[in-house]
Amino acid sequence: MRPVNAPHPETWLKVTPSGLYCEPGGFFIDPTRAVDRAVISHGHSDHARPGHRAVLATRETLAIMTARMGEGRAGETQQALPFGEALTINGVRVWLRPAGHVLGSAQVCMEWRGSRAVVSGDYKRQRDPTCAPFEPEPCDVFVTEATFALPVFRHPLPEAEIARLLRSVALFPERTHVVGCYSLGKCQRLIAMLRQAGWEGPVHLHGAHVALCRTYEELGVPLGPLRTATVAKKDDLKGAIVLAPPSAVADRWARRLAEPVVAVASGWMRVRQRAKQGGVELPLVISDHADWDELLATAAEVQAPEIWVTHGREDALIHALSLRGIRGRALHLVGRGEEDEGEEPAAA
CATH class of the missing domain: 3.40.50 (Rossmann fold)
Structure with a gap:
């Protein structure tokens, strides 16, 4: 998919102590610390933090962040971006696709000089009457969670x-x-x-x-x-x-x-x-995250030759992807899985 002369996403999408950083665009995706410019995938507290100067997200996520954090704490300035509508930030084309996780949850899609990366945030593939369903977006690098990335996790209807x-x-x-x-x-x-x-x-x-x-x-x-x-x-x-x-x-x-x-x-x-x-x-057994089969099916649908894994059972998923000819990479981002069911309960 990526043109021969297009830069690999690893040259412009960097892992930093504050989270994933789009270097040419000058913005972070779901940063764990207060930053100047943040694109937020959804309203759970391990992805949406207070104190950013400027926040870009769906209208629903901005409303949820404000309801949870209070007026003025969910970004000094806020910009709502509808699903499928693109804007350009310092030469980086940015658009959002539904992630199917909770109301307003979005995948952050970016394209720079012919190179495309999609940061999915958290997502599920089962039906949910309260939010838009996940939409696969073909890309060169797909960033996925791995909360339930073991074969034992196959969610019932x-x-x-x-x-x-x-x-x-x-x-x-x-x-x-x-x-x-x-x-x-x-x-x-x-x-x-x-x-x-x-x-x-x-x-x-x-x-x-x-x-x-x-x-x-x-x-x-x-x-x-x-x-x-x-x-x-x-x-x-x-x-x-x-x-x-x-x-x-x-x-x-x-x-x-x-x-x-x-x-x-x-x-x-x-x-x-x-x-x-x-x-x-x-x-x-009702989950708002993709199960083992859904993670692998999603990897096939987005057609990415390379998949980065943010948190969860990285090793099992990366091994399974390698058997399918897909290169996997564990990002080891900190601060993920602190809310909803994204982390194994301490009592367990």
Whole structure:
């Protein structure tokens, strides 16, 4: 794909202590420290940090960053770039493609002097009613995560996992089902999938989940009737579904619920021993990251002869890519996997 005289992306896309830096463009992608110019792939805190002077991202990511960090902390100046619309920064053509991870999540696509690189951020390939699906972009270098890059991680259909949850609710109508899930992306996806599966009643939320659900609705994602679980009476939560941070389902907060059935929605629930160690009665394998097969399928779709791996199981993925004639390289970026399910739980 790359013309013979075009520079290799490694000559202009550099790994620095602050993160990936596009040298000719003068901007960082998902920097871990405050910088002058940042392009942000999505709103999770291991990718979106406060204090940058200028931030470029999708409209939804900018709104999520502001909701989480407060006015003025998500970039002194902000520029929204719609999917597929290109702009030129110091001679570097930049555009965004959907990553399918959470609302507003984007792949950062760059082209300089005929050389093209795509930084995918975090992504998934399964259907999600709350965000635009992943779109493969052919490139010379593709930068991928490797959170679930082991053959054991093959995610089931999320609709089947939601059906398991609803069957359990029907089987135990006197108990409260409390589902551990992260506040940005996973919470809203579960609500939308419950609605599509026919759950019309209210979904009760831990207080930590309320603000971002409100942001999603302001951005045009309907979630239906929501209630705050903290102020509800114990009897009112019998037969209810409560969504809470994973850390809350195992602490004193969950004990006030009516004989809670503890569930956790995460790709890590594929490993049953980890569910048992966490006291999870109903493990739901619902992930916002690509599984093993999806990582390899994506590598084939983007047609990149070289793939850089940012975090996760780099060695396994790089070996599998080499068997397919694709050169792999581990970037060892710091500060990734600190939020959502991007890092193996410490308790495991």
